[in-house]
Amino acid sequence: MGTNRKYIVAFGAVFATTSLLGQGHEIEVTGSREVEKAYRTGLTPRVVDTSISTPMVAFPLLELKFEVESEVSVITPASISTKERLSQLYSSYIKAGVGTELMPLGEYYFDSKRSRKYIYGAHAKHLSSFGNLKGYAPAQFDRTGVGLYGGINEKRYSLRGDVHYNNQGLHYYGYPTDADTIDSQTIRQRYNDWGFGTSFFSHRKDSAKLNYSVGLNYNNFVSLRPKVELERDWRARENFFSLSSRAKIKKGKETYAVDFNVNYNGYKYGVPDSSLTALDTGLVSNNTLVNLHPTITTHLQDDRFKAKIGLDLVFNSLDKVNAHIYPDLEIKYSMLNDMLIPYAGLRGGMKQTSFKSLTGENEFILSNVQLKNENTSIDFFGGVKGTLSKQMSFNVGVSFSNIKNKALFVTDTVYSIGNQFQVVYDTMNVAFIEGSIAYQLNEKLKIDALGRLNSYTLNNNSYAWNLPQLQVVLRGAYNLFDKFLLNLDLDLEHGRKALVFGPGEGVTLENNQYIKTLNFIVDANFGVEYRYSKRVSAFIQFNNFASQRYQRWYNAPVQSFQAMGGVTFRF
Numbered sequence: 001m002g003t004n005r006k007y008i009v010a011f012g013a014v015f016a017t018t019s020l021l022g023q024g025h026e027i028e029v030t031g032s033r034e035v036e037k038a039y040r041t042g043l044t045p046r047v048v049d050t051s052i053s054t055p056m057v058a059f060p061l062l063e064l065k066f067e068v069e070s071e072v073s074v075i076t077p078a079s080i081s082t083k084e085r086l087s088q089l090y091s092s093y094i095k096a097g098v099g100t101e102l103m104p105l106g107e108y109y110f111d112s113k114r115s116r117k118y119i120y121g122a123h124a125k126h127l128s129s130f131g132n133l134k135g136y137a138p139a140q141f142d143r144t145g146v147g148l149y150g151g152i153n154e155k156r157y158s159l160r161g162d163v164h165y166n167n168q169g170l171h172y173y174g175y176p177t178d179a180d181t182i183d184s185q186t187i188r189q190r191y192n193d194w195g196f197g198t199s200f201f202s203h204r205k206d207s208a209k210l211n212y213s214v215g216l217n218y219n220n221f222v223s224l225r226p227k228v229e230l231e232r233d234w235r236a237r238e239n240f241f242s243l244s245s246r247a248k249i250k251k252g253k254e255t256y257a258v259d260f261n262v263n264y265n266g267y268k269y270g271v272p273d274s275s276l277t278a279l280d281t282g283l284v285s286n287n288t289l290v291n292l293h294p295t296i297t298t299h300l301q302d303d304r305f306k307a308k309i310g311l312d313l314v315f316n317s318l319d320k321v322n323a324h325i326y327p328d329l330e331i332k333y334s335m336l337n338d339m340l341i342p343y344a345g346l347r348g349g350m351k352q353t354s355f356k357s358l359t360g361e362n363e364f365i366l367s368n369v370q371l372k373n374e375n376t377s378i379d380f381f382g383g384v385k386g387t388l389s390k391q392m393s394f395n396v397g398v399s400f401s402n403i404k405n406k407a408l409f410v411t412d413t414v415y416s417i418g419n420q421f422q423v424v425y426d427t428m429n430v431a432f433i434e435g436s437i438a439y440q441l442n443e444k445l446k447i448d449a450l451g452r453l454n455s456y457t458l459n460n461n462s463y464a465w466n467l468p469q470l471q472v473v474l475r476g477a478y479n480l481f482d483k484f485l486l487n488l489d490l491d492l493e494h495g496r497k498a499l500v501f502g503p504g505e506g507v508t509l510e511n512n513q514y515i516k517t518l519n520f521i522v523d524a525n526f527g528v529e530y531r532y533s534k535r536v537s538a539f540i541q542f543n544n545f546a547s548q549r550y551q552r553w554y555n556a557p558v559q560s561f562q563a564m565g566g567v568t569f570r571f
Contacts, residue, residue, distance in 0.1 A: 090570035097566020101131025138184035195219030344382035469495025498554035
């Protein structure tokens, strides 16, 4: 008990002096100290289109050859040859392709080569489509992104920085019409996004010494609607600033950490109190979110047992209740040499909703939206994960959460002609059960699968609009003779319900609301890359080869079958 009191006092001192410090990193430990084991997750991110892997930077040992010539009376020094060449690294690549629906692709990537101290690079990519959807308004789109990054690695600290610019153009084509009867400029939308960030973090090898990090980020996001007469000022502008920091130290079996974050989001639409139109009055939102998050994690029984206890203290400027306290509790126990690891936890938190984050979910939304912070008052989770073999891992889990101010998307009939979406907020209970499995055979075969069944209960709305009840994801990759790289992506979704503005095919009337259950979604993609040499490769990608013109959003179907081919040159 005396030792634990000493640790609690020490944590209090760390807590008081490090609330303005950065995000944590895994720490290598020397001596007799121990570090927490890491466990492999079974879910990989979705690959949107085929792309080559980022060039890996390695530092192989320099091979040294020496010969020794000796005589009885004289011993000459050993001669060492250092002329052995290191393996060739390709720091850059250019990728170009073209697909059906007049879809060009261009990509450039550059990264620094062998340097233990400096890293720097650049990336640029463009993808667009000039095709249309039969029976709908013009549906062309384009996406362009440019980024620069750099960093310095020193013995005890590292410094990183980056800057980016993204430009996305689209059309609000989401209503049946003759494409020849409408001016595409009147339904055009364009998003501009630029920003920069920097981070500093220490990496002492001894976990008993304080490690810390701090990061600063800025982002500007603007919707550029067509300048139509006096409505040229009616656009959304958003500025985002964040300060993130963390401090972490280990004493014996306990690890003490504290996070301190400040997020500010300034959103503005139109001109407040303007008389330009009778409908729009403009919107202004200044949202500041501050959270302080201390935790204590203990490791017992040779790291088989792990327990974490913590609190998340949140202060925000949008809600009537400005202060919130959330638990952060988690336990897990490893059995049978990591074959079975049962776990359970209780947590909560607040997420800042921004105009940019909403467009990331649904790019067809209105520019004049109300912003509210998503408040997860409680989230209980539990399950079992583990390994079935050296090649296979799994995870089965359940979760129950209560979420306030959950953003839902419904068809708009006030500011548009039914081809855009407005945001409504509601309090809901969300329960789900999911299972995932991952299999990897050397570097030849990789398979990941995930299935999730969701259940929603809402306070004010009949359904959780446009949220799926069933989700299935399958990812596979196979390396054939180091010449052919095959990849398969399969996404299945079911149970999306849309709130629409009037009767139509497949639309039902419930409680004076027009409701449509969207069709089962099958999104299947297959790609092949042929490596002619280390420098040159060719690829072909088949997207939506099930040829289903499915809808994730009402009256906004995707393009059916698409094919794209191209080449990649490394230098």
